[in-house]
Amino acid sequence: MTNARADEYILIRGRGRVSALGEQAFPSASDSPFSAHPNGLPVAALPPATEAAVAELRHAHPAYRQLDRTVLLALLAARQAAAAAGWRTTSTEAEPGKRDHLNPTHHSLLTTHRSLSVSIGSSRGATHHLEHYHEEFLRAGSVPAAASPLTTLGNVASWVAFDAGSTDGAILSHSSTCSSAFQALGNAVAWLRAGMAERYLAGGAEAPLTDFTLAQMQAIGIYSPFAASEWPCRPGAGRPSTFTLGEGAAVFALEKVAAATAAEVAAASDRPLFRLESVGFGFEAIGSKTGISADGQHFQTAIRQALQQAGREPAEVDALVLHSPGTPAGDAAELAAVRAVFGENQPQLLSNKWLVGHTLGASAALSLDFALQVLETQQWPVAPFLTYLATAPERPIRRILVNAAGFGGNAASALVSLV
Template identity: 40%
Template sequence: MNESIGITGIGSISSLGDNRDIIWENYESAKHFLSVQKIANEVNITGKINTNRGIEKLRNEDEKYGRLDLSVLYALYASREACRKAKWSSQDNFGVNIGSSRGATELFEKYYSEFLNEGKSSTLSSPTTTLGNISSWVGHDLKTMGPQISHSITCSTGLHSLLNGVAWIKSGMTNKFMVGGSEAPLTPFTLAQMRALKIYAKENKEYPCRALDLQKTVNTMVLGEGACSICLERNPQEVNTLAYIRGVGYATEVLTHNISISSDAKCFQHSMKMALKNINEEEIDVIVMHAPGTIKGDLSEYKAIQKIFGEKRPFLTSNKWKIGHTFGASGLLSVEMAILMIQYQKTIDVPYIQKQRTPNSIKNVLINAVGFGGNAVSIVLSNNEFYGRS
């Protein structure tokens, strides 16, 4: 029997909001959702989530939740919404794989500061800062008995979660799997690390993060926070399916430096080729690029796309100029963007780059993500069940 893997539910929270209609309205706008924040006496441009009553309500509904890091609360919030939309119940015993690049940064920095000052650690410092507590709390909250996994592969963490979900379903060990990425990195030490790499945006211009601007002369990466969870199902009912997984690809470059990537992103060339194994390049209508807003990162990915697609390059877009780089959540927030473009049949322009040819229709979207060290993942989403079959 031919099989397909479809996305039947999605939930997210970012500086774009947490409601599908509002998120799409904000995507259609030419404005960004970055803001200036003062964090530990340093002024930073960030993609901060505005005061969210949903998160505060979640934090206050259970005493234990009040002690959790924002990265966990964001994951809980997004996962509840994805599960609700997919109409899953605890009896489904679905698996959970929520990843994060940095994990519980706020609590870790808080507890470590206490240790330096007082010479001892708080009782809950370990269980609330382990990476695994994100998926564990999501599994607890949704009362599923399926496997609960966490991992970190820096900025491609979210798409690696999706890879894992596809692998579990294709193995026959489960029919349903929730995958996600969550990040709350707007903390003093995390921001200081990005500034130390000399890749962080310094000027609060009209568009502080210039992702996909291949003419920029300075790095303009901006950190954002958020989470996205997605429900995957084997052979889902077409009426409930948002998109189908048509192709997956992955690759890793040989390291020459801790954050190295080749000038033409060979890792992306390999991951895109793998994702396009059974797909004609001309069928891809849109590419949601990783494009973090750095000079080398944006240009190397663009050159990799040129190598694969030549002159018939698809429409290129990214959401990092709007919400910043959400690290482990970024790949799945890009998947959400791709699904919205498929549903609404409309591309999202990057306002400060040259106008591109718009596809007549949006049937297939390629999504890229890469982490430090050249851990690349490429995913092809389709709006057609036939394309999802393997």
């Protein structure tokens, strides 16, 4: 990916999220947001209010009744992002820029006719539909004609584009397991910098809370032994492995503007304005496709590439949102990579997986949303277990790096800052 130009900014005009925390970016109480799946495993499922919004959206348009849950989560997050950016209006929106988190019933219209592109990442795509249609095939020996188009990965981005009213922009889907959302984000940044797109909705979505997917995570031997009420996902806590699956989505409204314009917008705004400075990638060849090198070579490459693209030194990073899946080997390798890049002056280490679980292809996007919330509020919740995660800011937080990694030795890092 090309380096960022000093006279051009990629702005995050708006963002939307769907997670186990509902409308809250941080938990509003000390109770665990995790719940027990019907099979007994702890999961980070959507709360009732968000679940109602998903059901309402499914019936808001005749075509949406056939969509997979992953697609619907992406639609909810994308609507929030576009509305926050001022790219669409709703009949319930009383003032410009007001964020309508969970009301899907009022179909929105684009406020301008400028081209809109979409890139969405998802590790598994239409998980629920794919498993359902396969079960039907085993039972009856046939599937409906809609099974193929409704279960492709491209199905996610294409419906987001349809709902957003995009008619001539790029529509791309990405899958690189748990770094999928940053693959989508990096693609959006490249297109914007190259002048191949004017505006972008980019992010990730995942709805993997099915018996089959949970069984796969158990088979790897990484699932948390803790109950839902005991904060089962514990990044940075060491043994045992505390991987806990979650569902959700986060989408960002991106636009390239002149640096001077960004400064003017920031000065006139009553809310913080965020800049996406870079997205870096790293890859390594490893013997096990579910493994990771002890010193996190792919993390090191991704972090260094993100810094190099942005023209930043390691000391300019104030905080780092770790990928931190809660697995001892994964957490240790990432920490080793951070030490290799930053030395003794490492940034403050954060994670949101203890709040929303590991959402696979959506995890990087939700981590980025968490980073933006930290930039906006200059605070974060404290994990209720022993961990090396930071408890409070040591200095003003102006720039945050966000890590993500997936099976097969791939990693990605995004650098964001306040304008």
